[in-house]
Each structure stands twice: as structure tokens, then as C-alpha cells.
Amino acid sequence: MQITVKETKDLDYEKVVDIFYEVKFLKNPNKREIYKKTIEKAFKNSQYVVSAWDGNKLIGFARVITDGSLFATIWNMLIKPEYQKQGIGKQLIRKCLNKYPECYFFLFGDKKVVSFYQKSGFEIHRFGMYLKDGPKRCITYN
Template sequence: MNLRIQLDTTNINWDLVVDILQKVGMGYHTAEIHQRAFNNSHTVVFVFDEDNLIGFGRAISDGEYQAAIYDVAVLPSYQGRGIGKTIIRTIVEDIPNCNFILYASPGKEKFYEKENFKRMKTGMALFVNAEKMNGKGFTE
């Protein structure tokens, strides 16, 4: 593995972003929507093996004390090799004074706990298109 980290959106193949999100079972939109979302984010991280995109993540933030992490995904064939950890740590290091929130894909909570994220006692969400969420993350 010859990993390369990129901290901007230059020359990203946005169709591959959609493809990776689909492969890991996460919510996804069109390539154009993801491009706008990443371009409008405070921090972005893309990981390549040689020239192949294998993972990414992003954070929105005020840059002072609050941030939210979104779209952390690593191709299944590369999972378990510390790439997700690298993405999370790179984001956190880029915004060092911030508190971070995120919601994890079901079954991935332990991954984030290893990176010192804690489960929250309360949390609320309002989704514009709730049916796209397929009930993920909702409690009764």
C-alpha cells in the first residue's frame, strides 16, 4: 500500500465518492451534490492508494468550538488497516479546539469509541427526506 492523503477537493472523481458510499451501505446523493457538500465543508480528507480513491471524510465547523463529522467511508477491501482512523485523526487535528459530533452507521459505534468518541444521552434530528434514511439511527 502506498497511501496518499489529500486535504482539498482538487481532481476528485465524484462518481467514485458515490460508488464508495454505496459499497459501504451509507446514504448517498448525486456526484454533483457530494461535490458541493465537500467543497462547502471546513475540512476534507481523501485517501488514495497510488491513484485510487479508497476513503474520505469531511467536517463542517465554525472553526472555533463546534464541528460535525460526515461521510467517513473506506472501501471494504481496505477496512481494518487504520485508514478510517487516519481520516478521523486528520479531521480532529485540523480543528483542534472543537467539540465534535457525528452519527455512526449502525454497528460502527465501537470504531468511534476507540477514537475517544462517547455516546450521547440525547440527540435529535430533523431529516428533510426521512425515507432516504431507511430508519437508520432512529429510536422510538
Template structure:
């Protein structure tokens, strides 16, 4: 498997829709909104197996101090091959001079993965959200 990583936004609506739906994420049901959101993001790093989009991470930053990571996903057939870790490492290197790199995992079972990559749970923090669905 020869995975290529890119920090360009040259993916199509259909490609991101298929990737997001492959992991069962709700945002994949809104492909036109999803592509606009990704194209407007500070940074999107993608993983490709030839012409197939197999992974993606997105960052939203303020240009200086804080970056929020939202979306880190790998197509199920490609999970367990270090793709997510490599995507995260690219982001960590890019934002190494920022004061904070924040992530809000949607699932508790992903906490161990992020801890393995240097993230810590905020002692008194709590994730909060307003959901408009």
C-alpha cells in the same frame, strides 16, 4: 499498500460516486449533489491508493467552537488497514482547539470504533433527523 492522505478537494464526481456506492450509501446515488456538498464542506480529507480514492472523511464547522463529522468511509477492500482511524486522527488534530467534535453514526455497530478513538455517548443525547427521500 502505500496510502496517501490529502486535505484537498481534487476528487471527481465519479470517484466519490464509486466510493460511496462501494459501501452501499444512499448519497452515492446522487453524485452531482454529493460532489457539490463535499466541495462546499469545511474540510474533506481523502485517502488514495495511487489514483484510486479509497477513503474519505468530511467536516462541517462553525470556524471556532463546533465541528460536525459527517461521512467517514473506506472502500471495503481497504477496510481493516487503519485508514479510517488515520482519517479520524487527522480531523481530531485539525480541530483540537474546538470545544466540540461531534459525530452521529448512522449505525450502532460503529459506536465502538468511535469510542476507541475518544468519543463518548452523550448521557441524555439522542440523534434526530428529518429525511427527505
């Protein structure tokens, strides 16, 4: 298995959405087309997208939104289940951190992956807020 990492937003977004479903980030199959449009727009509007490949097979990705000088947030760091726990996620995180070395990084993750991010140097911060009632057009992922 030869894993390569690429920096590109030029992805097959059907395959990207497949991974969202495979890792159970998305669940409703009836909203696949809406999800695809939203995810493609989110990736293309991100400042940085990095992806992992096994040959020509997309196996994972992460994206960064940043102001480029102070703060950056990693979003959607997802790896196909059969490729998890092989160091691929760590490679993607490192690429993101190295792309913006001057920035403070933030991310949001499921409780199941806290130890993974801690091994990459992240710490849990108990203070944080989000706007619970977002815009009406906001997509919920369940």
C-alpha cells in the same frame, strides 16, 4: 500498499459516489446523478475534506463542517470495504481532529461502527435530535 492522505476537495466525484454505493450508504442506482450532484455540493461546501489513496486510487474520505472555533461535525467517513480495518479510517479521523483542535467534535454513525469511533475517543451521547420532516428537496438515501 502505500497509503497517502490528502487534504483536497478536488476529487473525482464519480469515484466518491462509487464508494458511497460500495459501503451501502446509497442503494438506489436510479438516483446516481442526483446523488453525485448533491454529494459534490456537500463536499465543496464543507470546510475540510480529507481523502485516502492507494497510489492514484481513491479508497476513502471524510469531511468536516465547523464554525471553526467551538463545534465541528465529521460527515461521511467512508472507506472502501477491502481497505477497512487497516487503520485508514483512524488516520482520517485524526486528521480531522487535528485540523480543528479547539473544537468539540460530533458525528453520526451506524450502530456497526460505534466501537470504531469509541476507540478514537468518541462517546455515545444519548441526547440528540434531528428534524424528521426535512425540506421537500431533501434526498433520502434508500
